[in-house]
Amino acid sequence: MQKKNDQSGTFLNRRRQLLKLGAAGMPMVLTLRASAAQAVISQLTCVITLPGSLKILVDDTGAAWVGDGSLETGTTKGKGKGKGKGKGKGKGSEGWTLESINAFKENADFVFDEGSVPSEFRPDECEEVEECSSGGGDDDGDDDDELLAHLVDENGSYALNDFLAGSGDDDDGSCHGHGGGGDDDDSSHGHDQGVVDCGYACYEYSSGSTITPGDFVNGSGFNYTGDEGVFLALAVSHSESAGLNSSFPGVSCVISVLNFVGQ
């Protein structure tokens, strides 16, 4: 073990100086230990940097679509019903066009099932059928007969099933039912003139945004707050289903934090 090499005066002098320092109290052994404290820091301080701009579209069931598509805004002629959370969309009669919502969903990079988004980030459900207009009108004085008449197709049969299921093919501004929850069908949400003003919320993140999951950790796991909380909730959800193979941004960081908190 001991090197039998250079025994020159310089070499020995260096060693003598070192021994003097040792006699004066300098440690002769230095231990490089991967301490627990350092491990904690490295597991918690990872940062997610978004490689590009990102939108998360959330509906009232907690389903979500993640992508970078655009959502076109429009104005409904009917009453504003939405109480959407997020970026202030869905309030009043301002909303997103049905077409752009559908396109966003179709082109989404990641799709999450109902219940994936915590309830505090979901928009309120759309309100009742009677607020929908028929044929694009604003005659909200419809009685039951008029409503039924609207449901009778040209053959005289009831289209009630379509109404309840929200078939979504009548995009002429007529009333859409609310019964189609869970099928990702746009018609499960109230809309008017091809514009949806309720039932959806959108969270936007710009390219290069950084999220530090460790900032959201409490004693039992993640505490989802703010817009970043939506992203984290989905990242955790995706990590649970796909693990390290997930391509969702920042999953490895999220897993690192989850490992630390023992989940």
Next chain:
Amino acid sequence: MAAGPYSDETLWTADITRLVIRVMEDVNLTFDTLSGDTHALNFLSAAVIQVLSSGKETFASAAPRVLETIGMEESDCPKGLIKDTILQLDEAGLVIPARGGE
């Protein structure tokens, strides 16, 4: 002290079979496979490990063998420093008392 009570009669030993040692100039980087720790040993502490790995020694009996190994005199390396080095190695878990507590 990691190993508990000791005396001048305590015999010390070292198990180098569990150590992975790489010599870099005058520093011995020593990875302890048992603890997972890595230690930077200078020529003196490395010599102590070498001596104790070849047999059980007290502080007193180890000193001349260590001096012989490093090729220096007691005037350069006092026995007290060798004893302190053994105790530091004990704290690091690199040497163990073969018979402790006397």
